[in-house]
Amino acid sequence: MLKIGSLSFQSRLLLGTGKYPSYEIQKAAVEISEAEILTFAVRRMNIFEPSQPNFLEQLDTTKYTLLPNTAGAKTAAEAVRIAKLAKASGLCDMIKVEVIGCDKTLLPDPVETLKATEELVKEGFIVLPYTSDDVVLARKLQEAGCHAVMPGASPIGSGQGIINPVNLRFIIEQATVPVIVDAGIGSPADAAFAMELGADGVLLNTAVSAAKDPVKMAKAMSLAIEAGLLGFEAGRMEKKRYATASSPKEGMSIG
């Protein structure tokens, strides 16, 4: 069970809703993934043109927990405003704090992320900040009262997987709230590895939406995350520098 604030979830997979080939594919992917938390962005509505379909409308919002993000914000103030706009919808009081500090790498601004987290916690939000894998920053976010820390595995949408397992392990070792690996996951093995490191969950989007077959990849991800979680709980064998036989030495020299 993944517990975030007062809420509990069966699934360890948090799924992004951006950039799918079609709503049909997206719906099928969301369902098969068994994700219970879906991320969204908040944007100005294009009211002057004939209304386009919107994925949210096609979703039974009673079945899913919405996790709006503050993407687009470059300062704590902008993030707080977007969070409040999202909450005013009456659909959610969770927020993914995402304050980007660099357009090329889409890496987060540690100072503004911390500021936004502090303020949103005060405002009573359930706060999940997207952060770099800076170990001390992760602890400061905890101290600020966030409900989960979400360190990146590698740059958003890069699919490079977990570049720095050492920092992730450190963050997990000292975590007092759930650690959700966010951004950079590219394949099921990446997701399984994140869970094997002891992560409580994985948030991904492009790895599914940009796969040739997003539905199949959604299934693969949900299996991989379960596999990684079980593997972590099962306690993996130690790595050894040299080999050790799995067949017995006794009675080997036959005849």
Add this chain to the structure above:
Amino acid sequence: MLKIGSLSFQSRLLLGTGKYPSYEIQKAAVEISEAEILTFAVRRMNIFEPSQPNFLEQLDTTKYTLLPNTAGAKTAAEAVRIAKLAKASGLCDMIKVEVIGCDKTLLPDPVETLKATEELVKEGFIVLPYTSDDVVLARKLQEAGCHAVMPGASPIGSGQGIINPVNLRFIIEQATVPVIVDAGIGSPADAAFAMELGADGVLLNTAVSAAKDPVKMAKAMSLAIEAGLLGFEAGRMEKKRYATASSPKEGMSIG
């Protein structure tokens, strides 16, 4: 479906039977793993002492395909003899050719492995040679008529995972028979990664038997292998050097 020679299997996991804490645990692990192929070693029987229980006796051998190995052999001749002893049991005509060329690393002898493979194919065995990740050797084993090639991920029982994905990918790209990654797998992420590279199956033993909870790890491995297979079939996203947003740029500068 994994097809080896004339046989077909649902499961992509081949499980070793060595070094489990107890037969009860081993039985539970084998069952939950859903493995259909189990490896065994052939050894001189200790007939002078009161008979110990033997795992094989406790197994419904009609439900599993036995894959005896030639562990203990250091030459092709020894491997061939062990293979014939195994076959004479009337329980199997599959053989895992394992001719070790170095006691410290337990890495295979390429020349003797090839020789043994050639001879056993002539003798009508279904031959699965354990080999290094030497790309050209893998092709020669195919040309010798083996029914699957089984390159190692890293030294037997080391749990170091896949050290050289480049060679494995090359072997898989030019394979005309199933490629089963054998030896060195340490965690579910390793197993998923092997399948993502396009392997047809994974053979492992210590990763399960030496886990703190072998039964749970067996389940994790079977999920991971399915996840990796689906991930491979789904076609993973491309890795990118820089980031790409998953939230849209339009309507971002609100107000």
Add this chain to the structure above:
Amino acid sequence: MLKIGSLSFQSRLLLGTGKYPSYEIQKAAVEISEAEILTFAVRRMNIFEPSQPNFLEQLDTTKYTLLPNTAGAKTAAEAVRIAKLAKASGLCDMIKVEVIGCDKTLLPDPVETLKATEELVKEGFIVLPYTSDDVVLARKLQEAGCHAVMPGASPIGSGQGIINPVNLRFIIEQATVPVIVDAGIGSPADAAFAMELGADGVLLNTAVSAAKDPVKMAKAMSLAIEAGLLGFEAGRMEKKRYATASSPKEGMSIG
């Protein structure tokens, strides 16, 4: 030429002075390394015991630039005080800002590091903050006016080398001041790699002082850093997924 603030240096190697087996070995290592910048810590003097020798006294301080660190500080205020104590010696106006936020990992506190940097820049110091490889934080340190940024390769004294070359490259790409890779370098190859990524210098201590032969390792490091710098300037070949012959194809089928 490495330019930091108003100063210029031939050598790209900044050498720590901690934990050498003996002063003789340390002196020889410092000399052969050709380092021009040496780091020191500021500590309460043990005046109540017969005075022990002190490495600094045995050094021709006119030949070296001293780079005291603020090790021991856990807040910006403590770091600033240590910096002022160091400067009052009249021997230096450079300071390595080191504000540790975690005793187990010795990773820096991003917020306090930034605060200390801002204040020390105002006070007229030449400021070189030791930082994590958080890309946006590195830019904020620049904006605060620091004279070089010093991201860690891996935890202090761990010798794990460069864990995250991606972030280091990002930091270097957007740097407006010299980037000196600090902490975690374990071997000459690590140091060369740092320079190949485009770093302007490398700061290391344990890799030399904890080597079996510190003097020889000091020489190795100075050669490796020069090699890496030349390699970066020379422009390395592109990595290719497949092979490309270095011998010509023409006239190959002889006779």
Add this chain to the structure above:
Amino acid sequence: MLKIGSLSFQSRLLLGTGKYPSYEIQKAAVEISEAEILTFAVRRMNIFEPSQPNFLEQLDTTKYTLLPNTAGAKTAAEAVRIAKLAKASGLCDMIKVEVIGCDKTLLPDPVETLKATEELVKEGFIVLPYTSDDVVLARKLQEAGCHAVMPGASPIGSGQGIINPVNLRFIIEQATVPVIVDAGIGSPADAAFAMELGADGVLLNTAVSAAKDPVKMAKAMSLAIEAGLLGFEAGRMEKKRYATASSPKEGMSIG
């Protein structure tokens, strides 16, 4: 001192002579690299066209040891013939056995390479076989009497560096003849790493000839190889999972 057969060399760098932008650049690169052993290919001469310049003619062949390769051979027989053609020039009795088993990966054929090595040793050549990093094959080549083994770091001309340090270390640990890492080296850090693993030398070509500035890269490589050798001899620090301070703990809490 690198000893191969009866010969001794100061330099640990063996340099290939293929694919340089110009002979002037190549000459400068060869000189600055301080390489003493140069590889060449043997090819049918284009006698029907006005003679083109040939790099060898411009070389003081008394100053260098020529190491012709058998590139182009796909069988032991072809390799032996090319070796004999090379030797008949009266310029060399060293030969790099190179029997390619796969055009796409240019990886060597283990069986034919071993056969060619056995025969050429009998014929009195000084034999340096290019081989995969198959550990047992390397030992068989030694047993066949080769004078150095040359395992590849990664595919020829790929510049991917050392993919499998584990196998290289195993080969080096059990080597009775010099181990020269051949093929795949892309940067000075790669070359330094090879030497840190305990290799006796490095053979490279494309890393220098395909660099933007081959002359500068040649210098970088020669420095890197010396750095790596010294680093290996100096005995590197142990890697540690956690951090260890390089500044003392005593007297830290000042005032």
Add this chain to the structure above:
Amino acid sequence: MKVLLNGESIQLAEEIVTVADLLTHYEIQEKVVVVEINGEILTRVEHQSTRLADKDRIEIVHFVGGG
């Protein structure tokens, strides 16, 4: 009256008095939207009661796919 609606200067028809009217006019009264007027964010219940005034800066936002 004239308002600044999602960044565009718009002349509103007389019959549009409340925020609810505005949403109905654009046929988005059924949709999940959030309205902000002059920096003040409204809850859904306030749509009916909130009257528009000349020169109001109105933002209408919604949820879109994002990661």
Add this chain to the structure above:
Amino acid sequence: MKVLLNGESIQLAEEIVTVADLLTHYEIQEKVVVVEINGEILTRVEHQSTRLADKDRIEIVHFVGGG
């Protein structure tokens, strides 16, 4: 008679005539074993018919856990 059984020199009781007798004697007639005599590997069916002779080199092997 005297045979070399799994590496040990053994004096067999008179009543042990066939391989089957031998397996019965050691109470392994029910187990999955393979018997090799003087380098010749026997199938199960041959156990009954194969008579032992003095100085026979006999190997009895079975399957054990392995990877």
Add this chain to the structure above:
Amino acid sequence: MKVLLNGESIQLAEEIVTVADLLTHYEIQEKVVVVEINGEILTRVEHQSTRLADKDRIEIVHFVGGG
């Protein structure tokens, strides 16, 4: 007088009047040290002129090996 010197409460001899006297007493007048009194950091030149007072908190620090 009584001072707190590097964390230890010390009774100073009468003849120790200035910081310079103190350094001489501990035979560190030649060494590279920095003195802080009651949170005020002194430059070298101030050692001579700075008189000590009862209850002063005195810190004497120096450079040691560090990374």
Add this chain to the structure above:
Amino acid sequence: MKVLLNGESIQLAEEIVTVADLLTHYEIQEKVVVVEINGEILTRVEHQSTRLADKDRIEIVHFVGGG
């Protein structure tokens, strides 16, 4: 006479009698080359003494840049 020279069928001028003559004809007598005739590899000293015959298969090879 007619020979197969580096894969091409060539009619040699009468005055070309020895291998040395052949190399001179192609102006490569000074170069580092190795000659093979009908599978027999010649040493440099044999160039002078070796006479060519009709239908000879002649290979002339040299060293080129390679890795």
